[in-house]
Amino acid sequence: MIAIIDYEMGNIGSVLKAFSYINCPAEEVTDPDKLKKYDNIVLPGVGAFPKAMDNLKKRNMDQAVKEEIKKGKNFLGICLGYQLLFESSEEDFSGTDDKTAVKGLCLLSGHVRKFNSESGLKVPQIGWNSIDSTDNTGILHQFNGRYFYFVHSYYADVTNLNSTKNDVKSLNTYFSFTEYGKRFASAVEKDNIMACQFHPEKSGDDGIELLRKWVKT
Template identity: 45%
Template sequence: MIAIIDYDAGNMKSVEKAFQYLNEDAVITRDRKAILEADRVVLPGVGAFGDAMERLHSYDLVETIQDAVKSGKPFLGICLGLQLLFDSSEETPGVKGLGLLPGEILRIPAAEGLKIPHMGWNSIDIKEDSRLFEGIDRQSYMYFVHSYYLKARNPEDVAATTWYSTDIHAAVEHDNIFACQFHPEKSSELGLRILKNFADLRL
């Protein structure tokens, strides 16, 4: 069973529907027992970093997420869910993230001819040995919606990059932690392949 963490942050239903399309058993929940007993956990999210962390604290989900990751089960962050895994964000100075991986979330710098937020399809450059992107062409297009981006502190954690005004760390993999800045649930067949790869992971 795949637990999709419910903290009132956007794209939970579309993630659930994507897994259901793949014939995967997925449930939207904020129940600690259900999350810790699940085979896999997904942290989705759309919105502001500070508001999201406030909701995670208010629903007592911070420790639950940390314990789920410590258990070694596959854990996937999507969009804002990726950003929350790291230390901090320029979007909300002074608010601590989950700190599960080292890195910061920065504002996408302004550039002539580019709109912020970054919305739409962008090509990503995938690392060769990525487990999350197995079977996917190394130059593939994914769907993004974001104004802030990840700068991971450990280059070996970066599974894919993209360019939009700056070099963006678009996906990470570290032990049992996986995360995407883009939306696999909105990225057509290739996005579904990513979710299927996550569902089939054996760590």
């Protein structure tokens, strides 16, 4: 059974429908204590990063998610549920120092930043874009060059990862990258974590195939 975490950040209906379509029973979970019962956990989400962190914390869901991931549960983050895994986001934050920006779950090294629309780039990115994986073992690399549906104004910046090479969070971390104004980290695989900026539940046959493969891992 798959748990889809409902923390009031957008519609989780499409994610439920997609798993039901591939005959993988999934249900929404609002109570962090109940998360233990599930083998597969999905953190979806659409909306603002600071509010999402607040909503997770209010329910103690942030700790529950971290514990289950630590236990090795098969985890999938989608869109905002991907961004939340990083150290911080500059969404609704006017400062310049990542250290004082809104903190994320800190399971991955990197910071979430806003696309720069001054160069004429349309923000949000809405539409299909391809991914380019850096790994050759996991799920993502099987979708190298394939297209997925993106809707987002913020992206994961992992450009300084090399400087934190010895950081335990960076070990075994494989990103896929996508071009939109700049090259950004569009998805990640790290041990039992898979997470993506795009919406597999809205990415047609490739998206459905990706979900199918994730459930099986």
